[in-house]
Amino acid sequence: MFLHFVLFNILRWSFVFVIRILKYVLVRVIDIMENHNITMLRAVDAFQEQFSVKVRVIRVWEHPERRNPSQLYSLDMILIDEEGTKIEATCLNRVLRQFQQSLVEKQCLIIRNPTIGFNNSTYRYDDNQNRLCFQGTTEAIQCEDIGGSPYGIDFMSFADILNSNAVSNSTVDVIGYFTRSFPKETVTNKGSGKQSVKVTIEILDLERRTLFLTLWDQYCDQVLSFFETIKGKNVHAIIILQFGKVKWWNGVEYVKNSYTVSRLFCNHDCPEADEFRNSLIENSVEVTESTSLGSMGKSVEEEFLESKYFSIFVMYFRLRRFARSLFWVI
Incomplete structure (x- = not known):
């Protein structure tokens, strides 16, 4: 009797083990087949x-109804594939329930049978x-994870921004x-009549x-709030702004956040910040009062009026006025 019991349990656990192995093999086969049928984002139309x-969800935000802002119109997001190509995506509220648990930031997904349309947004992310x-x-x-940055960060150099090489309707x-x-x-x-608050800060790249x-x-x-936490501490304050908009004020380029879509990192624990910080140390950039605490300066407008840019603009308009006067005399 005891022998029958032992044999029965051996057979039962052997059967369970075989089923698990078959299930694992089947999942791997399906995964391999899926990977062979994956279209890269650069190729979709x-x-x-x-x-x-096959993508990672790197940003998610709610899009309210225009006429009734208290109602959700869609869940919008930004996806990235293993090649680093990004695409904006939309899930309308009427079908959101079947996808909501999967549409979370950092989640990797295989999305089957979506549709593709033209992105006619004023600003593209x-x-x-x-x-x-x-x-x-x-x-x-x-x-499974597709690898790469969990945030899909792709930095634009300050030189390109300051030389007006950024795409006007895209973010940086x-x-x-x-x-x-x-x-x-x-x-x-x-x-x-709505009140908003803003602050302008100055950041430097590795080339100063x-x-x-x-x-x-x-x-x-x-x-x-971040500045309060580092007050009195000799630390490099590394600032990352993702999905920022390039703007111009009196001919000077600056970057602002894009409503609720931008992501702001202040001394964040991520590979991008660590690499930048290590480069600062290698370049012997010292932490000073201004780089650790910042200096509360004049307003942006006052700063501009006293800067070299204002002098250049004044000279430019004076020369243009002088040229026009010569034209009328002739």
Whole structure:
């Protein structure tokens, strides 16, 4: 009797083990087949049907109804594949329930049978002209990590921004070390009467080029809270702004956050910040009062009026006025 019991348990556990092995093999076979049928984001277009992409969700935000802002219109996101190609994606509220658990930041997915449309947004958060859309027939399957940065950060150099090489309707990622901060300001919207707060800070790159960042509302509060935590400490304050918009004020380029889509990192524990910090140390950039605490300077407008840029503009307009007077005399 005891022997029968032992044999029964051996057979039972052997059967369970074989089933688990078969299940693992089947999953791997399906995964391999899926990978062979994966379309890279650079190759997708609006004419494709029945295709799959393998991506990481790097940013998610809610898009409210225009006429009724309290109601959700869609869940919008930015996806990236293993080649580093990005695409914006939209999941309308009517089909959101079947995907909501999978559409979280850092999650890697195989998305089957989405549709592709043209991205006609005023501002794009990537340089892809297409947009991926989730439909009722779309499937989103969690998969293994695709590698690469979990945030999909792709820095644009200060030189390209300051030389006006940034695409006007696209966003940029920047990194630099903090040197000073201008006073916090409260701005009232003339149309709605809504009040917002902003702060402008100055950051430098490894070549000591200067770039101004203007941060609004929650981004303003975030960076000012960070400054409080490092007050009195000799540390390099590494600032990363992802999905920022390049703007011009009196001919000077600066970068601002893009509403709620931008991501602000202040001395964040990530490979990009660590690499930049190590380069600072290698280049013997010392931590001073301005690089650790920042200096509360004059307003941005006062700074500009006293800068070399203002002198150049004054000279330019004087020469143009003089040239016009010569033209009329002739």
